[in-house]
Amino acid sequence: MTQDELKQLVGQAAADYVNANVPEGAVIGVGTGSTANCFIDALAATKHRYRGAVSSSLATTTRLQSHGFKVLDLNEIDSLPVYVDGADEIDHSGAMIKGGGGALTREKIVASVSDVFVCIADTTKRVDVLGQFPLPVEVVPMARTAIGRRVTALGGVPVVRVTKDGAPFITDNGNEIIDIKGLKIGDPRALEAQINAWPGVVTVGLFAGRGANLCLLGTDTGVETIQYPRD
Structure with missing residues (x-):
């Protein structure tokens, strides 16, 4: 599979996860980047289930609104059951480097208030030691x-x-x-x-203190689900 196909695969897997685990009427948090865009596109078919979304960037806001999602300010909501975003690198503890798209500060803010952080990535992003990506x-x-x-x-x-x-x-x-x-x-x-x-x-683009709870990792044989224990 190409990298684009893997992104679409995990985007759909994340939409399936959210639809199965997030109650109707909830607000969801959405990250920034090409993999997050695949998630937005996949979730669009069930957007009626959600009150709206909190966006981590102006680009994501535009993408969400193009699909008819209502975009809410983080200050308008009391809870955020899930935040879905990609990563530039993720290690075996769920710590990540993020910010290749320049939205690291808003991504970290939204992630910090979410109950569950779902990272969506392909196998090229999983590393033993962070740092090869700037x-x-x-x-x-x-x-x-x-x-x-x-x-x-x-x-x-x-x-x-x-x-x-x-x-x-x-x-x-x-x-x-x-x-x-x-x-x-x-x-x-x-x-x-x-x-x-x-x-x-x-902000530094290390997401370690608040790392991922779950990674949906796209591989040539399908989507691998990885759970990370969090403090």
């Missing part, structure tokens, strides 16, 4: 250089994310992203806490 860090622009020095001291290589025309990539929150290359992340929770404590960091 680790995104959303930063306040004035802190970019200072945070870059801290990254270098960690042994990483900071690269400011840019658009196709060479301008700094700007997140939905008006900030910039530094992608850290060259790290082998043996303790994702510790590194997440360390980087989040740096002044000027908005």
Whole structure:
């Protein structure tokens, strides 16, 4: 199967999971990226079951609304039974690197209030040690250089994310992203806490303190369901 076919496979599996486990009238949380888009497309057939969705990005909001979903502000809801999103990497504990699409801050906010975090990914995203995919860090622009020095001291290589025309990539929150290359992340929770404590960091794209509860992993033989114990 191609990677696109695997994404469609896990998108449908996530829609089936949500339809089977989330009560009618609930609000669902939806992530950002091509795999999350496959989930949105698959869930559209049963959108009438849900009061609406909380979106992690402007792009996801547009996708949801194009299918007729009502998009709610997180401040308008009391509970979020499930959050479905992809990952750039996921390890065997359910810790992830996310943020390749630039929506890491809103993704982390929505994930933090969900009861169940369902990661949807293909087998290329499962790794033994996080870090081959560059680790995104959303930063306040004035802190970019200072945070870059801290990254270098960690042994990483900071690269400011840019658009196709060479301008700094700007997140939905008006900030910039530094992608850290060259790290082998043996303790994702510790590194997440360390980087989040740096002044000027908005969010680091490590999802370890709040990792996945469940991964629906697309393989050539079907969808593998992996459960992760959470504290």
